[in-house]
Amino acid sequence: MTDLLARRAAVLGPNMPTFYTKPLHLVRGQGVHVWDADGRQYLDCYNNVPHVGHCHPKVVDAVASQAATLNTHTRYLHEGIVTYAERLTAKFDHDLDQLIMVCTGSEANDIAIRMAHAVTGKVGIISTDNTYHGNTHLVTQLSSRKPPIGGYAPFVKRVPSPDTLRPLGGSLAAQGQAFAASVQDAIDALVAEGHGFAGFMFCPVFANEGLHDLDPAFLQPVAQVVRKAGGLLLCDEVQPGFGRCGSHWWGHDRMNIAPDVVTLGKPMGNGHPVAAVVTRPDVMAAFRNAFGYFNTFGGNPVSCAAASAVLDIIEDEGLVENAFQSGRALTENLASLNHPVVASVRGTGLFVALEVERDGVPATDVAATIVEGMKDAGVLMGRTGRHGNTLKFRPPLPFSKDHAAQVAQTLDTVLRGLP
Amino acid sequence: MTDLLARRAAVLGPNMPTFYTKPLHLVRGQGVHVWDADGRQYLDCYNNVPHVGHCHPKVVDAVASQAATLNTHTRYLHEGIVTYAERLTAKFDHDLDQLIMVCTGSEANDIAIRMAHAVTGKVGIISTDNTYHGNTHLVTQLSSRKPPIGGYAPFVKRVPSPDTLRPLGGSLAAQGQAFAASVQDAIDALVAEGHGFAGFMFCPVFANEGLHDLDPAFLQPVAQVVRKAGGLLLCDEVQPGFGRCGSHWWGHDRMNIAPDVVTLGKPMGNGHPVAAVVTRPDVMAAFRNAFGYFNTFGGNPVSCAAASAVLDIIEDEGLVENAFQSGRALTENLASLNHPVVASVRGTGLFVALEVERDGVPATDVAATIVEGMKDAGVLMGRTGRHGNTLKFRPPLPFSKDHAAQVAQTLDTVLRGLP
Numbered sequence: 001m002t003d004l005l006a007r008r009a010a011v012l013g014p015n016m017p018t019f020y021t022k023p024l025h026l027v028r029g030q031g032v033h034v035w036d037a038d039g040r041q042y043l044d045c046y047n048n049v050p051h052v053g054h055c056h057p058k059v060v061d062a063v064a065s066q067a068a069t070l071n072t073h074t075r076y077l078h079e080g081i082v083t084y085a086e087r088l089t090a091k092f093d094h095d096l097d098q099l100i101m102v103c104t105g106s107e108a109n110d111i112a113i114r115m116a117h118a119v120t121g122k123v124g125i126i127s128t129d130n131t132y133h134g135n136t137h138l139v140t141q142l143s144s145r146k147p148p149i150g151g152y153a154p155f156v157k158r159v160p161s162p163d164t165l166r167p168l169g170g171s172l173a174a175q176g177q178a179f180a181a182s183v184q185d186a187i188d189a190l191v192a193e194g195h196g197f198a199g200f201m202f203c204p205v206f207a208n209e210g211l212h213d214l215d216p217a218f219l220q221p222v223a224q225v226v227r228k229a230g231g232l233l234l235c236d237e238v239q240p241g242f243g244r245c246g247s248h249w250w251g252h253d254r255m256n257i258a259p260d261v262v263t264l265g266k267p268m269g270n271g272h273p274v275a276a277v278v279t280r281p282d283v284m285a286a287f288r289n290a291f292g293y294f295n296t297f298g299g300n301p302v303s304c305a306a307a308s309a310v311l312d313i314i315e316d317e318g319l320v321e322n323a324f325q326s327g328r329a330l331t332e333n334l335a336s337l338n339h340p341v342v343a344s345v346r347g348t349g350l351f352v353a354l355e356v357e358r359d360g361v362p363a364t365d366v367a368a369t370i371v372e373g374m375k376d377a378g379v380l381m382g383r384t385g386r387h388g389n390t391l392k393f394r395p396p397l398p399f400s401k402d403h404a405a406q407v408a409q410t411l412d413t414v415l416r417g418l419p
Numbered sequence: 420m421t422d423l424l425a426r427r428a429a430v431l432g433p434n435m436p437t438f439y440t441k442p443l444h445l446v447r448g449q450g451v452h453v454w455d456a457d458g459r460q461y462l463d464c465y466n467n468v469p470h471v472g473h474c475h476p477k478v479v480d481a482v483a484s485q486a487a488t489l490n491t492h493t494r495y496l497h498e499g500i501v502t503y504a505e506r507l508t509a510k511f512d513h514d515l516d517q518l519i520m521v522c523t524g525s526e527a528n529d530i531a532i533r534m535a536h537a538v539t540g541k542v543g544i545i546s547t548d549n550t551y552h553g554n555t556h557l558v559t560q561l562s563s564r565k566p567p568i569g570g571y572a573p574f575v576k577r578v579p580s581p582d583t584l585r586p587l588g589g590s591l592a593a594q595g596q597a598f599a600a601s602v603q604d605a606i607d608a609l610v611a612e613g614h615g616f617a618g619f620m621f622c623p624v625f626a627n628e629g630l631h632d633l634d635p636a637f638l639q640p641v642a643q644v645v646r647k648a649g650g651l652l653l654c655d656e657v658q659p660g661f662g663r664c665g666s667h668w669w670g671h672d673r674m675n676i677a678p679d680v681v682t683l684g685k686p687m688g689n690g691h692p693v694a695a696v697v698t699r700p701d702v703m704a705a706f707r708n709a710f711g712y713f714n715t716f717g718g719n720p721v722s723c724a725a726a727s728a729v730l731d732i733i734e735d736e737g738l739v740e741n742a743f744q745s746g747r748a749l750t751e752n753l754a755s756l757n758h759p760v761v762a763s764v765r766g767t768g769l770f771v772a773l774e775v776e777r778d779g780v781p782a783t784d785v786a787a788t789i790v791e792g793m794k795d796a797g798v799l800m801g802r803t804g805r806h807g808n809t810l811k812f813r814p815p816l817p818f819s820k821d822h823a824a825q826v827a828q829t830l831d832t833v834l835r836g837l838p
Contacts, residue, residue, distance in 0.1 A: 004496050011504035013517050013703040017713065018494050025496040029489045047491065049715060055487050064483035068474050070448045071690035072466065075437050077423050077444040085430035098432050103522040103692040104716055110555050117568035135712055136529050137557035146711050149536035150574070150614075266715055271490035273522040273692040273716035284432040292565050293554055294436065296468060296685055297523055297692035 019382075020375055029054030032396050032403060034380070045381040045395040045407055051242055051267030052313040053398045059270045059309045066305035073296055074101075080304035087311055089278060091249050094258040098284045100277045101299030105238040105265025106134025108275045111293065112201065112261045113138060115283050116232040118290035119260075122196025126186045126231075129158035130386045132208045133201055133236050142201060155195040157186035161209035161386065162218070164344050165355060172215070180221035187229045199232035199260070204251030207239040210385030211353035211392065213346035219255045232283070235259035238275075239351070242267045243314055243397065246324030246349025254348065272306035273297070319397040323349035329401040330393060333408030339415040341366055352393040353384065354411075362387035366418065373414035379407055438801075439794055448473030451815050451822060453799070464800040464814040464826055470661055470686030471732040472817045478689045478728045485724035492715055493520070499723035506730055508697060510668050513677040517703045519696045520718030524657040524684025525553025527694045530712065531620065531680045532557060534702050535651040537709035538679075541615025545605045545650075548577035549805045551627045552620060552655050561620060574614040576605035580628035580805065581637070583763050584774060591634070599640035606648045618651035618679070623670030626658040629804030630772035630811065632765035638674045651702070654678035657694075658770070661686045662733055662816065665743030665768025673767065691725035692716070738816040742768035748820040749812060752827030758834040760785055771812040772803065773830075781806035785837065792833035798826055 004025060008016065018024075024042075028035040031053040034042050044054070052059065066080070074081060081101060089097050102108050117123055127133065127142035134140070140148060141156045159182040160168055162175055169178025187197045200222070206212045226233055240251030241264050248254045252262065260283055265275040279287075287293070297303070314320060327349040334354050335345040343357035356367040367389045374381055384392045393407065423444060427435065437443075443461075447454040450472040453461050463473070471478065485499070493500060500520060508516050521527050536542055546552065546561040553559070559567060560575045578601040579587055581594055588597025606616045619641070625631045645652055659670030660683050667673045671681065679702055684694040698706075706712070716722070733739060746768040753773050754764040762776035775786040786808045793800055803811045812826065 004498065004501060007501045007505065008496065011501060011508060011517055012493070012519070013700065013707055015704070015707045016493070018496065023496050026489060026491055027497075029491065034489070034491070049492070050490065055489065057487070060483060060486045063486055064479060067479045067482055067690070068476070070445060070453070070474065071469065072445055072448065072453070073468070074431070074435070077427065077437065077442050078446075079423065082423060082426045082430060086426065089430060098430055100431070104526065104714070106714075107523065107525070107555070114556060114568070121568060123569040135714060136526070136555045137533060138555065140710070146709075149533070149540060149709055150542040155569075271486070271716075271719060271721065273719075273722070281432065285434070288432055288434045290565075290568055291559070295523070295525075295554060297690075300690060300692075302690065303692070 021372055024375070032399050041378065042375070043379045043403060043406060045379055045393045047396065048239060048244065048394045049266045049271050050396050052270055052310055052317070052319060053396045056270060056313060058313055059306055062305040062309035063272060063302055066302045071300055071302045074299045078301050080301040080308070081299040084304045084308050087308065088276070092262070092278055093253070095280045096262060096278045098279060098281050100293065101303065102275045102277070102295050103273045103297050104134070105263060105275045106136045106139055107295065108263035108265055108277045109133045109139045109201065109236060110136045111277045111287070112234045112263050113199065114291055115261050115277070115279060115287045116199030116234060118286040119232055119283055120196065120198045120230060122198045123155040124157070124190030124195035124197045125155060126157050126159060126183055126200045128161040128202065128206070128209055130161045130209050131203065154193065155190065157190055159183055159186050162206055162212050162214060163210065164212045164346060176215070176218045176221045180225045183222050184225045187225070187231070197229050197231045199234045200226045201234040201236060203236045203239060204255045204257065205240045205245065205348060205351060207351070208384055210355065210390045211347060211351060213344070216254060216256050219257050223257055232260040233257065234261045236263050238263060238265035242310070243320035243323055244349050244351050246320065246327045249320060268310065269303060269306035270310050272303060274303040274307050314397070317398065323397050326350060326399050326401055326404055327352060330404035330407060333404050334411065337408060337412055337415065341415065341418065350395055350397055350399055354391040355385070356389045356391065362389040364389045367391055369418065370414055373417065374410060377410045377414060379410050440791055443794070451818050460797065461794070462798045462822060462825060464798055464812045466799070466815065467658060467663065467813045468685045468690050469815050471689050471729055471736070471738060472815045475689060475732060477732055478725055481724040481728035482691060482721055485721045490719050490721045493718045497720050499720040499727070500718040503723045503727050506727070507695070511681065511697055512672070514699045515681060515697045517698060517700050519712065520722065521694045521696070521714045522692045522716050523553070524682060524694050525555045525558055526714065527682035527684055527696045528552045528558045528620065528655060529555045530696045530706070531653045531682050532618065533710055534680050534696070534698060534706045535618030535653060537705040538651055538702055539615065539617045539649060541617045542574040543576070543609030543614035543616045544574060545576050545578060545602055545619045547580040547621065547625070547628055549580045549628050550622065573612065574609065576609055578602055578605050581625055581631050581633060582629065583631045583765060595634070595637045595640045599644045602641050603644045606644070606650070616648050616650045618653045619645045620653040620655060622655045622658060623674045623676065624659045624664065624767060624770060626770070627803055629774065629809045630766060630770060632763070635673060635675050638676050642676055651679040652676065653680045653682070655682050657682060657684035661729070662739035662742055663768050663770050665739065665746045668739060687729065688722060688725035689729050691722060693722040693726050733816070736817065742816050745769060745818050745820055745823055746771060749823035749826060752823050753830065756827060756831055756834065760834065760837065769814055769816055769818055773810040774804070775808045775810065781808040783808045786810055788837065789833055792836065793829060796829045796833060798829050
């Protein structure tokens with residue numbers, strides 16, 4: 001592995017990030033498990049990309065079969081993209097009837113922002129201040145993690161993220177109005193500075209902000225503010241979408257929100273690079289009139305075959321219901337852990353967070369130690385949130401109640417071993 | 420097909436473009452041929468994505484085998500990306516020893532521009548005025564085809580493209596200096612306006628500008644100007660790369676240029692969505708220090724397997740040499756056509772252009788009629804250039820001299836049938 005690390009640094013650059021102090025060298029995956037080069041098995045509670053399970057044979061077969069038949073682009077007619085688009089849009093309400101297929105969630109969000117530009121004729125965009133919507137030049141403007149060379153684009157404003165333990169406005173009850181008020185302030189600033197207001201981009205479960213415990217009514221005030229100002233609601237479903245929330249296929253339906261644009265990514269093709277933007281016909285028409293968009297790989301027959309297989313499997317194996325049941329089990333099991341660093345357990349479906357504090361202060365180092373300890377004990381997981389002190393459990397959906405019990409038991413042991 | 424078109428318009432939007440007056444409904448591909456839903460065979464002289472041939476079984480097998488084994492991301496260690504990166508960078512000179520893998524050429528060019536930002540600390544970028552480098556918000560600023568909502572970014576300047584029949588500076592001999600002079604003017608303007616100069620992005624065969632017939636010394640003056648101003652040469656090899664030029668693996672080596680950053684895309688995975696940025700270690704370090712870049716799908720084991728299979732096939736089947744030989748045959752066959760609309764035949768390897776004029780004027784409509792006629796006669800091809808009057812032949816590389824003869828013969832018939 002030392003050799004592989006050195007070779008990797010030579011060709012990818014020495015500061016190309018890896019997970020874990022001692023990086024993991026994976027060689028095989030199946031279902032909710034992966035194996036390293038030494039043959040060691042890990043329960044995967046991190047990876048949301050292999051949504052229907054690592055290496056699901058139906059996805060592999062669909063990709064192989066279509067790749068052997070035809071793989072071109074959308075300037076020719078093909079049944080694959082049409083049938084897939086019909087199936088996928090049927091899972092949306094709110095007149096979200098049309099889509100553009102692309103390759104990554106970043107590309108999808110880059111388009112969503114330009115859809116708001118096209119509909120409103122304005123450029124101002126608002127996001128939260130501890131978010132991540134992707135890696136293009138435009139979309140990275142929405143993240144406050146690292147300012148770009150030349151400074152931030154002035155047409156992007158960031159507002160404080162909602163929080164569970166330190167809610168905006170001082171209480172969970174006041175948080176929705178406080179959040180909406182800061183978005184209103186940002187709108188006013190964008191208008192005053194001449195950019196105008198085009199849209200508000202958000203993840204409906206605020207995953208990167210720490211997967212906060214928000215009432216289904218939380219987004220109503222901000223939605224009203226955005227609508228009143230003529231802006232679009234740009235809903236990034238890259239993480240919550242495709243049933244991960246358990247109760248619904250999409251995070252926005254869980255939050256009773258009717259977005260104008262929805263973006264999809266990671267889980268859509270179970271690892272095949274496919275993503276999409278779903279929107280209303282009027283928004284699509286405005287975008288296509290304003291921008292001459294074409295994506296060479298987007299919506300190719302193989303990508304559509306992978307994505308169709310994912311829909312088949314979610315339906316055939318009842319994975320949304322499973323996310324609900326196993327997610328509830330995981331949340332309950334984690335909530336039953338009795339350890340002073342556990343400050344909050346929250347989540348929806350198979351997207352569960354456990355926030356770690358010491359003496360009422362976010363304990364980033366403790367969370368990092370736990371993630372390493374869990375890996376050593378055979379469970380892969382991650383961290384999220386502003387302080388990186390929130391443990392994140394986000395497994396492939398074929399995750400059972402037994403796996404939930406295993407995770408809680410392992411975490412209990414790791415917590416007891418904390419220095 | 421009428422039904423499929425209507426269903427397509429309903430879910431993708433009514434103004435989603437297709438090729439041809441009567442769009443083609445493809446169902447199968449193999450080697451240099453595709454078949455439509457009626458079983459009709461076409462010789463494919465358009466598609467450069469299926470670089471080693473449609474549905475090459477070795478690519479299909481590599482993708483299927485890896486997809487059944489493991490498909491994760493680059494925050495775990497994996498042999499696949501390291502081995503591929505070593506093989507690919509070995510094909511580059513000029514200390515271009517490191518890479519970032521992404522999913523699309525657009526993502527690659529979006530990074531390349533930010534590499535220039537990171538190295539120089541400036542933001543000004545220059546491109547030609549009839550180019551296309553991709554579809555992200557940033558990269559579309561380099562195209563003059565459709566101004567974005569809110570106007571063009573002021574830090575991008577566009578300079579007149581080189582041309583074969585209407586050369587800058589009045590003659591082919593003067594064109595290199597004239598091109599360099601306009602880049603110098605653009606640099607001066609960027610500096611005067613406070614943006615500073617970061618880099619010049621170009622396709623080394625000027626494919627979208629019309630695939631112009633440029634002496635290998637053409638780019639020397641502009642390279643000197645860019646270097647002297649401290650800017651980076653950002654070379655978009657999405658179209659010319661991977662041996663299409665026949666004489667070399669990369670277009671920049673054909674033009675005797677040492678770029679600072681090279682971007683790769685379409686042919687890299689034979690249709691699997693994979694792309695890359697190749698650069699020197701010092702540029703990579705500057706980029707990674709300035710930006711926290713991660714791409715979920717980029718460099719995943721399946722993408723690396725597809726890309727590795729493409730390298731194997733190019734080498735095993737001698738496809739670069741074949742591009743040289745068959746490309747020469749195609750160029751010679753086309754040049755031997757005797758018809759008044761043929762104003763210029765030019766190209767490199769299996770990237771060949773035939774410019775169409777009437778009475779010394781670019782004949783866009785005639786070129787469009789020819790493309791439709793060729794399709795009806797069983798040959799797929801496209802158009803390029805500022806006026807869309809340049810026929811473009813860009814087939815998969817396993818294209819033989821017999822195919823070249825067939826194309827010329829078919830074109831002869833179509834030209835004779837022109838109104």
